[in-house]
Amino acid sequence: MRYDLVIFDNDGVLVDSEPIANTILAAYLSELGHPTTYDDSLRDYMGAAVHHVHDLVRERTGRQLPHDFDETLHARTFASFERELQPIKGASNVLETLVTAGVPYCVASSGSHERIRVGHRRTGLDEWFEEEWIFSSEDVGRGKPAPDLFLHAARTMGVEPARCVVVEDSPRGVQAAVAAGMDVYGYTAMTPGDRLPGATGHFTDMTELPHLLL
Numbered sequence: 001m002r003y004d005l006v007i008f009d010n011d012g013v014l015v016d017s018e019p020i021a022n023t024i025l026a027a028y029l030s031e032l033g034h035p036t037t038y039d040d041s042l043r044d045y046m047g048a049a050v051h052h053v054h055d056l057v058r059e060r061t062g063r064q065l066p067h068d069f070d071e072t073l074h075a076r077t078f079a080s081f082e083r084e085l086q087p088i089k090g091a092s093n094v095l096e097t098l099v100t101a102g103v104p105y106c107v108a109s110s111g112s113h114e115r116i117r118v119g120h121r122r123t124g125l126d127e128w129f130e131e132e133w134i135f136s137s138e139d140v141g142r143g144k145p146a147p148d149l150f151l152h153a154a155r156t157m158g159v160e161p162a163r164c165v166v167v168e169d170s171p172r173g174v175q176a177a178v179a180a181g182m183d184v185y186g187y188t189a190m191t192p193g194d195r196l197p198g199a200t201g202h203f204t205d206m207t208e209l210p211h212l213l214l
Contacts, residue, residue, distance in 0.1 A: 003183070004163035006098060006213055007153055009047070010109035012169040013187055014091045015119040018046060020080050025053070028073055034061065046191075047170025049110040049143030078118050087123035088189075090206025095128040097210045106133040108153040110143045110172075132156075144172040147180035154180070165200075165213060174199050185212050 012018040022041040029036040034057055036044075045053055050073065054065050066072075098105050107129060109116050113136045120126040135153040137143035154164050166177035166184040169191050177184035178198045185203060186196035193202040203209055 001183075003103065003165040003213060005154060005157050005159040005165075006103060006105040007150055007164055007166045007177075007182070008105060008107045009166070009168045009170070009173050010107050010116055010119065011111055012046070012088070012190055013167055014088055014107065014125055015123050016086050016088050017081065017119055018042070018169075018190060020084055021077050022046065024076050024080060025073065028069075028076065029053075029057070032065065032069075042190075047110060047144055047168075047172040049137040050112075052143065074112070074115065078115070081118050081122055085119055085122045087125055088206060090209075092125065092128065094206055094209050094213075095125075098213070099128075101214055103214065104157060104159070106135060106153055106157055108135040108149050108166075110137045110149075112136055112138055144170070145175035145179065147176050150176055150180040150182060154182075167209065167213075168196070168199075171195055171197075185209070 008014055023038055025045060026036040026038050026041040044056060050070055057063065057065055107116065113134065116134055116136060120129060135149060137149050140148040140152050142148045150166060151161060154161050161181040164182045166182050167187060168174050168177060168184055169187040174184050174186055174196045183200040185201050186193060186199035188202050188204050196202065201212060203212060
């Protein structure tokens with residue numbers, strides 16, 4: 001099937017941010033008295049918007065995170081991005097292939113608009129994305145696994161959900177795509193395929209992706 005729109009997740013799919021972001025999140029939560037390992041963070045928060053961190057901590061402990069939690073977390077994360085962040089190997093080649101084939105694409109991320117832009121500037125992926133091709137859970141209020149973000153991206157780009165395909169690496173993202181009525185390919189570089197049930201297919205290397213999309 002040739003799709004009319006490819007919707008990319010950002011963290012872990014376009015930019016190699018998950019190891020950095022989850023290391024920082026685990027350390028910060030532990031610092032605040034909520035012991036969290038790196039693996040805990042990947043399991044509980046990968047692919048989720050930051051409000052999910054607040055919700056889960058409150059549910060588990062009955063305590064609120066500090067009012068400046070988001071601001072501090074973002075500052076620490078962005079500082080590390082500026083020093084360390086790299087693109088996912090082969091991501092720019094996939095985008096170039098889609099441009100050459102005339103297939104529209106966009107990014108739809110649980111991260112904030114600022115986080116997306118910081119990551120794209122640092123990795124050079126900003127040259128591949130117009131402003132109107134960038135969507136964040138900030139735009140819809142509910143992050144993944146709700147389908148709202150993907151449906152919003154498809155509607156804004158003028159494409160029916162059934163003609164869209166999503167590229168994801170988190171269980172929440174795959175669930176959101178399935179709920180939106182879209183095909184979804186799971187990238188298994190960090191998340192095993194058996195943790196991405198419902199995916200249309202899986203791939204382990206970006207060189208495989210164009211054959212699935214075109």
